Amino acid sequence: MQTQIPExxxxxxxxxxxxxxxxxxxTFGGGYVIVPLMRKRFVEGLGWIDENEMIDLxxxxxxxxxxxxxxASIIIGYRIAGISGALCTILGTVLPPLxxxxxxxxxxxxxxxxEIVSVVMNCMQAGVAAVICDVVIxxxxxxxxxKKALPIIIxxxxxxxxxxxxxxxxxxxxxxGVIGALNYLHETKQQEDRKK
Numbered sequence: 001m002q003t004q005i006p007e008x009x010x011x012x013x014x015x016x017x018x019x020x021x022x023x024x025x026x027t028f029g030g031g032y033v034i035v036p037l038m039r040k041r042f043v044e045g046l047g048w049i050d051e052n053e054m055i056d057l058x059x060x061x062x063x064x065x066x067x068x069x070x071x072a073s074i075i076i077g078y079r080i081a082g083i084s085g086a087l088c089t090i091l092g093t094v095l096p097p098l099x100x101x102x103x104x105x106x107x108x109x110x111x112x113x114x115e116i117v118s119v120v121m122n123c124m125q126a127g128v129a130a131v132i133c134d135v136v137i138x139x140x141x142x143x144x145x146x147k148k149a150l151p152i153i154i155x156x157x158x159x160x161x162x163x164x165x166x167x168x169x170x171x172x173x174x175x176x177g178v179i180g181a182l183n184y185l186h187e188t189k190q191q192e193d194r195k196k
Contacts, residue, residue, distance in 0.1 A: 012081055013088045015046070020073050020092030025100075027069075028124050034069045036135040038076065048080050055142050063173045069093055150183055 019041050027034045035058055042049045049057070057079065061071035070093055077089030143151050154176055161167040 013084060016077055016081060016085050017088040017092040019046075020077075020089045021096060024069065024073075024093045025096035028128060033128050033131045033135075035072060036131055036138060038072055039135070039138065042076055042080075049076065051142055052146075053079075055139055058139070063177065150179075154179060 020038075023034055023037050023041065027037060039051075039054050039058075043051055043054050057075045058068075058072060061068050061075050064071045070090060073089040073093040074086045077085035077087070079085075081088070140155065143155050146152075158172050158176060161172055162169060
């Protein structure tokens with residue numbers, strides 16, 4: 001799929017800001033919930049990023065320190081419109097929680113003790129679980145479509161390592177990064193040998 005990013009004009013920056021603002025304002029359940037929505041907006045909706053690149057950007061966002069939603073916003077904004085784009089997307093991502101939490105803090109005690117709010121939050125957890133399952137399935141399908149053995153094996157081993165053995169996610173990401181770097185060096189060396 002060919003991606004087309006429009007010229008860097010005020011409309012582009014407004015679209016970046018407004019897209020991330022809406023995603024952040026109406027997404028409950030943490031950063032992993034916003035990932036499939038970002039994918040839907042920037043890959044399917046706007047067509048500014050292709051599927052494989054989005055998977056790479058999310059992997060970078062996940063392995064970087066800080067909240068994944070903010071990291072992903074920065075990377076996507078930078079990819080689309082440089083530093084100005086990153087500033088627009090980070091502002092769009094952090095403003096809604098800042099506004100909402102500021103308002104909630106004013107009436108925290110009443111909000112905390114409200115049974116309706118408690119029930120609503122508990123029900124939202126089911127929706128959050130469904131969205132996270134969707135992003136896992138979508139990203140796994142992207143890896144399976146590559147039809148390369150190494151990424152598929154790494155995906156399954158990483159899942160088993162975390163789900164079954166409880167290996168720290170940071171360690172898994174670092175190991176996967178090292179394997180990816182070694183694989184890249186091996187493939188590059190093979191290409192150079194073929195040219196000779």
